[in-house]
Amino acid sequence: MIKDRISVRDLAEFNNKDGSLGGNILNSSRAQIGTLEHKRVQDSRGEGYLKEYSLKTSVEKFGIMLEIYGRADGIYSLDDPIVIEEIKTTKVDKISAPHLSQVKLYAYLYLIESSLKGVHYPGISIKLLYINIINREERIIKEYLTREELTIFFETQIDPYFLYLKGLKSWKDLRDTSLKELVFPFNNFREGQRDLSVNIFRAIRDSKTLFSIAPTGTGKSMASIFPALKAMGEGVVEKIFYLTAKTVGRITARDTINILREGGANIRSIVITAKEKICINKEFNCSPDSCPYALDYYKKLFLVINEILGIRDFYEENLKDLGEQYSLCPFELSLDLSNYCDIVICDYNYVFDLRVYLKRYFETKNKGFTLLVDEAHNLPDRLRSSYSCKLDRELIPPVLDILSPICKKTMNSLEAINSIMLDAIKSNSGEYTLFEEVPTDLIKALKKSCLNIEGNILDLDFKGKNLVIDWYFNTLFFIKLSELYTEGHCFVQVNRGGLGVTLEILCNDPSILFSKMLQKCNSHIFFSATLTPINYFVSLLIRDIDYEIVEIPSPFPIDNLKLIIRPDIKTTYKERSRYYSEVANIITKVRKSVSGNYMVFFPSYKYMDEVAKLIECDVLIQKPRMSEIQRAEYLNEFENKKSILSFAITGGVFSEGIDLVGDKLIGVIVVGVGLPQISIKNNILKDRYNYQFAYTYPGFNKVQQAIGRLIRHEDDRGVAILIDERFNTSQYRSLYPNEWSNSVVLTNDDDTIMTIKKFWE
Ligand code: SF4
Incomplete structure (x- = not known):
C-alpha cells in the first residue's frame, strides 16, 4: 500500500487551479504581515472557541492510503450547530474558491472526527472571515452544510487528487521496475567511484547525512545519481533534488541522467531555470493582463499536461518551446512539471533560500526526498547570505x-x-x-x-x-x-x-536554520573536491544531525601534478608592491620555459593589473562583471590557441567549474593565499570563531579550486606554482590535500625553471 499525505490547504488549491497565474507577486506576502491580526482575532473569541485545531482523516483508493491533514483556525465548539472558522487577513475583495474549499474540508474532517468519538452531527456551519489588515473591515461568508452535502463535497475534492496520485503510481511502478534492472552504464567504475557510490547508497538507504570529499575525476555526478536512482528503485526515495551552485553543474547532472536514461532508466527529470532567464514574454511582467502565457494558464495546462508528460527530459530550451507551443509560462510550467519528475536539478536557492525555496516541497517534512548537493564547499557563503x-x-x-x-x-x-x-x-x-x-x-x-x-x-x-x-x-x-x-x-x-x-x-553560523530545513528531507549527500578542513564545513552546515564522512583518493596519478611552492615571494597587502616585478618575472620565465596555456590567479584586480603592466607578451585578462558571452569568449581562447597567458581572480568565475582538459591548460600559478577581503563581516566572523574560519579556510578553498583547474583527466599533466610564504607554514601544509603530497619548496627562479623543464622531459 502506498502512503501519501496532503494538507487541506494544498488539496483546496489543487482543485481550484483553473484560471490564470496570480500575476500579483505580492499576494503571497500579504499573509506574512497579517499574522498578528490573525492571532488577535482568534484571541478575541469567547468560551469554547478551539483555535488552531488539528484535524486529519485517511482515505484509501487505488491501493493508495491518503492522509488529509490540517489545522482549522477556529472551532466554535459550544455553538449549535458547530461553526468552523477560517480567517483570512487580506484585502476584502472577491471570495477565493480555495479559501471556501478549505473551510468546507475542515468542516468535513471535524464531522468525521466527531463521529469517531460517537457524536453524530447532522451538519456544520462554516464561516469564512476576511479581514482587511489596514482598517479591520470584515466580510463574513457563512453557510450551513448538512452531513450529506459535506460528504459529497469531500468526494469531489479528493477524487481528482486520487486520479492524479493513480497516474503517479502507475508511473512509479514503471520507473521502479526500470531502476531495479538498471546497471552501472560503463564497463568499469573509476578508481574510488564505486566506493563513493556504495557509501552514498548506504547513506540514502539509512536516511543519513554524508559528506563526501571526492577529488576531480572521481565522477561525482554519476557516483551520486546512480545510487540515488537504485535507492529509488528500492522504494526508499520518492524524489531526488540535485542541487548546484553553477549552471555548469546542472549541465553535467543532466548529461549524467541522459546516460542513465539511455541505459534503461525510465525517469523524468527537469532542470529548473530562473524565472527571469526562462521568461518568453516580451517584458518581464507576470500579470495576466500583460502576459499571454500567464492568462488562463491552469486551464491550458490541464488540457495538455498528459501530452507534455510524454517527454522525459525537461530543460531550459524545450521548456521555452513548450511555453511557446501551448502558450504557457515556462517557469510555472517547470514548477508544475517538477511534481511529475523523479529528479529535479536546480540551484541551491530553490531548496535553501528563505525567499525563493519551493514551498510545494519544503514547507513540511517529506521523508521521501533525497538531496544531492554538488560543490558543497560553496554552501557556507551562500547560506550566510541567504539568511x-x-x-x-x-x-x-x-x-x-x-x-x-x-x-x-x-x-x-x-x-x-x-x-x-x-x-x-x-x-x-x-x-x-x-x-x-x-x-x-x-x-x-x-x-x-x-x-x-x-x-x-x-x-x-x-x-x-x-x-x-x-x-x-x-x-x-x-x-x-x-x-x-x-x-x-x-x-x-x-x-x-x-x-x-x-x-x-x-x-554568521547558518547551521541552525539550515539543519531545520535539512530535517524536512530523508537524506543529504554533500560532495565536493574541496571540503577541507571538513570540521569547518560540518560545523557551519549542520547542528545536532548525525553525519558520516567519506574521503576518496584522487583517481589520477599523483605524479601528473608538479606542485612548486615559492615562499620567497611575499604577497601580503603591505608587502606585495615590493614583489610585483618578482611575480612578473617568474610568470614570464615559466611561460618561456615550456610553451603552452597558463592561468595565473591573483587576489585582486588591482594586483593583477599591476603585474600585467610588467608582462611584455599579450595577456588574456579577466574583467569585472563579464557577461556570459564574454566569459565564453575568454574560455574559447584556450580551445583555439596553444600559448595563452591568462590572468584571472582567485575565487572568481574562472577559478572553479571550468574544464580545460589536456593541453588546453598546462600550468597554473596562484599568487597569494586567496584570503577574503578584510571586511566588517569577516572580522565579526573572526571574533565569533577565529582567524582560520573567517579568512584562512575560505581563502585556501579558493586556492584549491584554482589549482583544481589543472588536472581534469587521467592523462592530464601540469605544473602548479603557489606563490606566498604562508603556503610553506605548518598551518597551510596541514590543509594540503593528498594530491599535493609531492610538492617541492623552491626559493629562486632558476631552480623553479629547472624543475619545470625536468617535469616535462
Ligand atoms: S512568461 Fe514571463 S512574464 Fe509571463 S508569467 Fe512567465 S515569467 Fe512572467
Whole structure:
C-alpha cells in the first residue's frame, strides 16, 4: 500500500487551479504581515472557541492510503450547530474558491472526527472571515452544510487528487521496475567511484547525512545519481533534488541522467531555470493582463499536461518551446512539471533560500526526498547570505519622494523608520556596533510601514513603484528573519559616514536554520573536491544531525601534478608592491620555459593589473562583471590557441567549474593565499570563531579550486606554482590535500625553471 499525505490547504488549491497565474507577486506576502491580526482575532473569541485545531482523516483508493491533514483556525465548539472558522487577513475583495474549499474540508474532517468519538452531527456551519489588515473591515461568508452535502463535497475534492496520485503510481511502478534492472552504464567504475557510490547508497538507504570529499575525476555526478536512482528503485526515495551552485553543474547532472536514461532508466527529470532567464514574454511582467502565457494558464495546462508528460527530459530550451507551443509560462510550467519528475536539478536557492525555496516541497517534512548537493564547499557563503538581510537608510529618501504625492500615511510610517536609523547614528557613533538582538521598536515600525504599503500603495499604479516594491519586499524579509533569528545571527549597525547607516541581521553560523530545513528531507549527500578542513564545513552546515564522512583518493596519478611552492615571494597587502616585478618575472620565465596555456590567479584586480603592466607578451585578462558571452569568449581562447597567458581572480568565475582538459591548460600559478577581503563581516566572523574560519579556510578553498583547474583527466599533466610564504607554514601544509603530497619548496627562479623543464622531459 502506498502512503501519501496532503494538507487541506494544498488539496483546496489543487482543485481550484483553473484560471490564470496570480500575476500579483505580492499576494503571497500579504499573509506574512497579517499574522498578528490573525492571532488577535482568534484571541478575541469567547468560551469554547478551539483555535488552531488539528484535524486529519485517511482515505484509501487505488491501493493508495491518503492522509488529509490540517489545522482549522477556529472551532466554535459550544455553538449549535458547530461553526468552523477560517480567517483570512487580506484585502476584502472577491471570495477565493480555495479559501471556501478549505473551510468546507475542515468542516468535513471535524464531522468525521466527531463521529469517531460517537457524536453524530447532522451538519456544520462554516464561516469564512476576511479581514482587511489596514482598517479591520470584515466580510463574513457563512453557510450551513448538512452531513450529506459535506460528504459529497469531500468526494469531489479528493477524487481528482486520487486520479492524479493513480497516474503517479502507475508511473512509479514503471520507473521502479526500470531502476531495479538498471546497471552501472560503463564497463568499469573509476578508481574510488564505486566506493563513493556504495557509501552514498548506504547513506540514502539509512536516511543519513554524508559528506563526501571526492577529488576531480572521481565522477561525482554519476557516483551520486546512480545510487540515488537504485535507492529509488528500492522504494526508499520518492524524489531526488540535485542541487548546484553553477549552471555548469546542472549541465553535467543532466548529461549524467541522459546516460542513465539511455541505459534503461525510465525517469523524468527537469532542470529548473530562473524565472527571469526562462521568461518568453516580451517584458518581464507576470500579470495576466500583460502576459499571454500567464492568462488562463491552469486551464491550458490541464488540457495538455498528459501530452507534455510524454517527454522525459525537461530543460531550459524545450521548456521555452513548450511555453511557446501551448502558450504557457515556462517557469510555472517547470514548477508544475517538477511534481511529475523523479529528479529535479536546480540551484541551491530553490531548496535553501528563505525567499525563493519551493514551498510545494519544503514547507513540511517529506521523508521521501533525497538531496544531492554538488560543490558543497560553496554552501557556507551562500547560506550566510541567504539568511542575512540589511536595511540601507540611503534607500529611504528616494522612496519617500515617490510616496509623498501618493500617500501621507505611508510616508509617515517610513519617516518613523528613517528617524530610528538616524537616532541609531547618534547613539552608536563607531564604525560598527554589534547587538545581540534586533531592536523591537525597529521591527514595530517596519511592520507598520509594510501594513501601510500593503493597504494603501500596492494596488495603485504610479511612477517609481518598483523602487517601493523592492523596499517593501526587503523589509518583509527583514521582519521574517527577525522572527527566525538564531544564536548564529547578530544584529549590526554599520555607520558609513554622514547620514549613511546600514542595519543588518547578519548570519554568521547558518547551521541552525539550515539543519531545520535539512530535517524536512530523508537524506543529504554533500560532495565536493574541496571540503577541507571538513570540521569547518560540518560545523557551519549542520547542528545536532548525525553525519558520516567519506574521503576518496584522487583517481589520477599523483605524479601528473608538479606542485612548486615559492615562499620567497611575499604577497601580503603591505608587502606585495615590493614583489610585483618578482611575480612578473617568474610568470614570464615559466611561460618561456615550456610553451603552452597558463592561468595565473591573483587576489585582486588591482594586483593583477599591476603585474600585467610588467608582462611584455599579450595577456588574456579577466574583467569585472563579464557577461556570459564574454566569459565564453575568454574560455574559447584556450580551445583555439596553444600559448595563452591568462590572468584571472582567485575565487572568481574562472577559478572553479571550468574544464580545460589536456593541453588546453598546462600550468597554473596562484599568487597569494586567496584570503577574503578584510571586511566588517569577516572580522565579526573572526571574533565569533577565529582567524582560520573567517579568512584562512575560505581563502585556501579558493586556492584549491584554482589549482583544481589543472588536472581534469587521467592523462592530464601540469605544473602548479603557489606563490606566498604562508603556503610553506605548518598551518597551510596541514590543509594540503593528498594530491599535493609531492610538492617541492623552491626559493629562486632558476631552480623553479629547472624543475619545470625536468617535469616535462
Ligand atoms: S512568461 Fe514571463 S512574464 Fe509571463 S508569467 Fe512567465 S515569467 Fe512572467
